[in-house]
Each structure stands twice: as structure tokens, then as C-alpha cells.
Amino acid sequence: MMTNEEMWIGLGWVFIKIILISIAAYIVVIVARLVVRKTFSVRIRGPLKYNERRQQTLSKLLENVVAYVVYFVAIIAVLSAINIDITGLIAGAGVLGLAIGFGAQNLVRDIITGFFIIFEDQFSVGDYVRIGLAEGTVEEIGLRTTKVKAWTGELFIFPNGNVTDVVNFSIHNSIAVVDVNISYESDIAKVENLIVEFLETLQDRYEQIIKPAELLGVQNLTTTEVVMRITAETLPMQHFAIARSMRRDLKEYLDKRGVEIPYPRMVMMQRSPEASNSAAIAKK
Known part of the structure; x- marks a missing residue:
């Protein structure tokens, strides 16, 4: 096996394919993110006025979705390059996904709640919100979690399913x-x-x-x-x-204009000896 030239050539081609697929996936993700950002920036600067908060949130979400889809396709292509039966794998993954879906109800709830948060515009990236005991600026709204950064620097990460009571300070004046x-x-x-x-x-x-x-x-x-x-x-x-x-x-x-702002004052009074004697005589 160590001297089998055809085997080493085949392994070399597989390795090259994996590298090319990885590089292509990385480039596609970068280009797709740039296209999404450019598209939303053009819409914001256009004559029609869009909600900038909502545009930023949807832009972040689309970037994440594009990255997930491209990397999933890249993994399938890599498996195909090393001669793994993708059809059986996808069918098995579907059954496994269904089984996981029943068990991972919290994950499904987080994703569904995340979509409702975005499309109902409850809050968006850049909003100042209070979620439970956390208060700060929304850094990111993902498919599963929401990140809120406090003004003192702490970063709070919430599963979307746990976001129940929200106070949004950025919608109204x-x-x-x-x-x-x-x-x-x-x-x-x-x-x-x-x-x-x-x-x-x-x-x-x-x-x-x-x-x-x-x-x-x-x-x-x-x-x-x-x-x-x-x-x-x-x-x-x-x-x-x-x-x-x-x-x-x-x-x-x-x-x-001579208007005095009040401040604490202390007034000290000292009684003279004569006044003390007079008070003593009066008591007698």
C-alpha cells in the first residue's frame, strides 16, 4: 500500500478537492455577506425611507443564514469527494433530524421565537432594551440567541425562547x-x-x-x-x-442672574456669660 502510486495520486486529488471546496465556500460566504450589506446600505440611502433598525437586523440574519447554507453544501461536497454515499446520508439525516426535533423542543422554540422577534419588529440591532434584569444595546439577533451589551461592557446572551418580557427604549421619543x-x-x-x-x-x-x-x-x-x-x-x-x-x-x-441654588448650611450660636447668668437667675 505504501508503494501504490495510484492510491497516493487518488488521495492527493481528494485532498486538493477538499482544499478547493473549503476555499470556494469561504469566498462565497465573504462575497454573499458583502452583497447583502451593499444591498441593504443602498436601500437605506435610497429615496424610499426604510426602517434602519429593521434593515440592520435582517442584514445580520441573512448573513448568518447564507453562511449556514454555504457551509452545509460544502460539507456535502466534501463527503461526495471522498466517495461517501450522500443519498443514504441525507435520508438518514432526515430521520435523525426528525428524532432530534422531538427531543430538542427548546431549540425549535428558540428559532421560531427568533423569527417572530424579527418579523414583528419587537426590537432590532442597535435598540436599547431591557430583557429581564439585563439592560443594554442589542448587538445581534441570531436564529437561536440574542446578544445584549450593557453600557458597562457586559455581554448578555439570551436564548430567544427565554425572551418574554422586553422593554424597548428606542422606538418612541x-x-x-x-x-x-x-x-x-x-x-x-x-x-x-x-x-x-x-x-x-x-x-x-x-x-x-x-x-x-x-x-x-x-x-x-x-x-x-x-x-x-x-x-x-x-x-x-x-x-x-x-x-x-x-x-x-x-x-x-x-x-x-443672581438666583441662588440652595446648599446645606450650618449655623453656630454661642451664648455670652451674661446671658447664661440671666437665664440662671430667671430660673431661680
Whole structure:
């Protein structure tokens, strides 16, 4: 066998076929992914407005499906190259797949739920969501799992069948809420007029603000301060940044106009000796 030239030539051709099939499959996957990305990018930039979130999700899904199909065909071609009966193998795989399908009900549930998540547009890649105790940006929606990345860097991976309660923060506009603390010594009417003047300038400075910001009025009365509430409707998930900017700008605006922001104070009183003696005599 070691000196059988025909056997070694045959093995060499089989090895070359396997390498060529693997290279061809890899190239086809790369080209197919580029075509899918290019197609969806052209649709997004076209005159017809499409939902960009949905386009990105479908693009990722199609890339995964194409990769699975191409690699499956490549495996069949490799088996055919080494003279394995594919017909019997496919028939046996069908029976085996049916048996596995009955046992792998969770896997089937994950795949079906994944399709419903995508086509019902419950959430898409790039959305900021809360799933159970996890909260973050959707990184990927696959056939079986969903990946959510928290803003602190953790990556949560959920089987699609376990995604039951979802809060999507990226579909509708957000509301920025800012509470302003005013001292009791301040003129409330004057402060309200100043805040309204400040709010009228916000929409020109921040394009993320959709509607003019509103002063709702006095929100709370504490033992040390008056709390006034401001709201502003923003683009989805822009309310955190807008609220921070509003607090900074409003602080500077009120400081320039002499409105004092309350802060904790400590008043110390010292009684004189004469007052102590007078108090003692009065007690007697």
C-alpha cells in the first residue's frame, strides 16, 4: 500500500478537492455577506425611507443564514469527494433530524421565537432594551440567541425562547426630566420667568430636542428647598445627554442672574456669660 502510486495520486486529488471546496465556500460566504450589506446600505440611502433598525437586523440574519447554507453544501461536497454515499446520508439525516426535533423542543422554540422577534419588529440591532434584569444595546439577533451589551461592557446572551418580557427604549421619543432646586428666599415668580426664557433657547441649541421644553411648575417642597421640574421631549435615548446639558446650562444661566441654588448650611450660636447668668437667675 505504501508503494501504490495510484492510491497516493487518488488521495492527493481528494485532498486538493477538499482544499478547493473549503476555499470556494469561504469566498462565497465573504462575497454573499458583502452583497447583502451593499444591498441593504443602498436601500437605506435610497429615496424610499426604510426602517434602519429593521434593515440592520435582517442584514445580520441573512448573513448568518447564507453562511449556514454555504457551509452545509460544502460539507456535502466534501463527503461526495471522498466517495461517501450522500443519498443514504441525507435520508438518514432526515430521520435523525426528525428524532432530534422531538427531543430538542427548546431549540425549535428558540428559532421560531427568533423569527417572530424579527418579523414583528419587537426590537432590532442597535435598540436599547431591557430583557429581564439585563439592560443594554442589542448587538445581534441570531436564529437561536440574542446578544445584549450593557453600557458597562457586559455581554448578555439570551436564548430567544427565554425572551418574554422586553422593554424597548428606542422606538418612541424619550423625555428628559430635570429638577431644579430653588431656595425659599428666592422670588418664585421671577425664577419661573427666567427658566421659561432659558427654555425658549434650548431647541435652537440642541437638535435632539423635538418639542419646546416645558416648565411644569413646583414639583416638591422640602425642608430646605423648592423643587421645580422641567421636561423636554427628545429623540430616542437622547434624554440622558440632554438632561445633563440642561442642568449645566441652567446653572450658569441662573448664576448670572443672581438666583441662588440652595446648599446645606450650618449655623453656630454661642451664648455670652451674661446671658447664661440671666437665664440662671430667671430660673431661680
